Amino acid sequence: MSARTAVAAVLLGALVSAAAQPAPKLKVGLMLPYSGTFAALGTAIENGFRLHVEELGGKLGGREIEYVKVDDESDPAKAADHVQRLIRRDQVDVLVGSVHSGVALAMAKAARDSGTLLIVPNAGADAVTGALCASNIFRSSFSNWQPGHAMGEVVAKKGHKRVVTITWHYAAGDESVRGFKEGFEKGGGRVVKELVLPFPQSEFLAPLVEIAAARPDAVYTFFAGGGAVKFVKDYAAAGLKHRIPLYAAGFLTDGTLDAQGADAANLLTTLHYADGLGTSRDNMFRLAYAKSYKLQPDVYAVQGYDAAQMLGVGLSAVDGDIGRRDAFVDALRRARFDSPRGAFSLSKAHNPVQDIYLRQVRGRENRMVGIASKSLADPARGCRM
Ligand code: PHB
Numbered sequence: 001m002s003a004r005t006a007v008a009a010v011l012l013g014a015l016v017s018a019a020a021q022p023a024p025k026l027k028v029g030l031m032l033p034y035s036g037t038f039a040a041l042g043t044a045i046e047n048g049f050r051l052h053v054e055e056l057g058g059k060l061g062g063r064e065i066e067y068v069k070v071d072d073e074s075d076p077a078k079a080a081d082h083v084q085r086l087i088r089r090d091q092v093d094v095l096v097g098s099v100h101s102g103v104a105l106a107m108a109k110a111a112r113d114s115g116t117l118l119i120v121p122n123a124g125a126d127a128v129t130g131a132l133c134a135s136n137i138f139r140s141s142f143s144n145w146q147p148g149h150a151m152g153e154v155v156a157k158k159g160h161k162r163v164v165t166i167t168w169h170y171a172a173g174d175e176s177v178r179g180f181k182e183g184f185e186k187g188g189g190r191v192v193k194e195l196v197l198p199f200p201q202s203e204f205l206a207p208l209v210e211i212a213a214a215r216p217d218a219v220y221t222f223f224a225g226g227g228a229v230k231f232v233k234d235y236a237a238a239g240l241k242h243r244i245p246l247y248a249a250g251f252l253t254d255g256t257l258d259a260q261g262a263d264a265a266n267l268l269t270t271l272h273y274a275d276g277l278g279t280s281r282d283n284m285f286r287l288a289y290a291k292s293y294k295l296q297p298d299v300y301a302v303q304g305y306d307a308a309q310m311l312g313v314g315l316s317a318v319d320g321d322i323g324r325r326d327a328f329v330d331a332l333r334r335a336r337f338d339s340p341r342g343a344f345s346l347s348k349a350h351n352p353v354q355d356i357y358l359r360q361v362r363g364r365e366n367r368m369v370g371i372a373s374k375s376l377a378d379p380a381r382g383c384r385m
Pocket residue numbers: 038041099100101102122123124125172223224225251
């Protein structure tokens with residue numbers, strides 16, 4: 001064998017053995033609440049994410065998926081440490097999280113600094129796809145402004161003039177109310193009082209007394225998870241359910257109806273998902289979810305599922321080579337995602353442009369009764385990209 005043939009043989013051997021090596025698993029860092037008032041939301045997101053990965057045989061873009069999980073406890077004070085551990089110690093390829101806006105803001109800052117890919121599967125903090133927007137940050141859910149703004153228009157159209165708002169005083173509550181106020185006041189209404197409680201407090205008696213005394217035409221609220229269950233029950237127990245109509249961002253009644261029972265009956269909410277959409281895409285998803293988890297899916301399950309769809313679309317475009325960042329990002333920007341909620345695409349700031357449904361609680365369902373806002377895009381204030 002000549003020297004040249006020998007070198008060629010060695011190179012060929014190296015190539016063959018490299019090709020025979022399976023690509024290492026892709027590490028997904030799931031930073032979600034598995035305890036506290038949002039615990040059920042974190043689990044639904046993980047369930048939805050895993051469901052899509054399982055549908056594709058445990059792989060996205062040809063890469064097997066390995067999960068590293070952190071319970072972030074919905075505690076913003078611990079969020080920077082948690083996310084740094086995932087990035088530095090665990091060296092995850094992509095971060096998926098979280099539910100709480102304060103936690104997601106810390107994740108977005110860490111993602112910007114480190115360049116790690118981040119897909120936010122719930123938290124609506126406006127800044128994630130606003131002032132903190134970046135090419136490596138994506139959201140599969142919504143901005144806090146979106147359901148709030150849509151409901152502001154609905155309540156104004158119903159002819160209500162004076163509204164009291166009540167929420168937790170942190171990014172999600174404050175921004176949901178701000179979105180509501182913008183839509184409502186544009187339609188001629190006025191927010192006459194803004195009541196707030198510290199997160200995750202759920203002692204509602206004193207503010208409910210204030211609402212009764214203010215006698216507004218209606219109330220708008222953002223609560224979610226365990227706090228939402230308690231608020232709906234307390235609102236009814238205080239005798240307000242049949243006196244002052246209650247409107248909300250749909251989180252108030254999503255994943256909570258079994259616990260709220262009759263106290264939630266007929267409530268109107270706005271959200272990017274609903275029961276009874278009746279599309280074949282949604283029916284397939286709901287059947288598969290119920291089969292896997294013996295549970296009905298909710299909006300959180302959909303957002304987890306779509307986070308996996310987004311990752312899958314990006315990875316397929318780069319044949320699993322997540323290092324080809326420009327092509328990965330480009331694929332997501334161009335994609336139309338076939339979501340159980342209905343198709344959506346991403347805005348320039350990487351937030352879903354989507355229909356916001358008007359839903360009404362009927363039995364144990366948030367039935368779709370109309371579209372409150374068609375193809376609604378968040379204004380992405382402060383985003384330079
Ligand atoms: C948020 O903190 O952004 C948040 C939390 C729970 C929800 C929705 C938004 O259901």
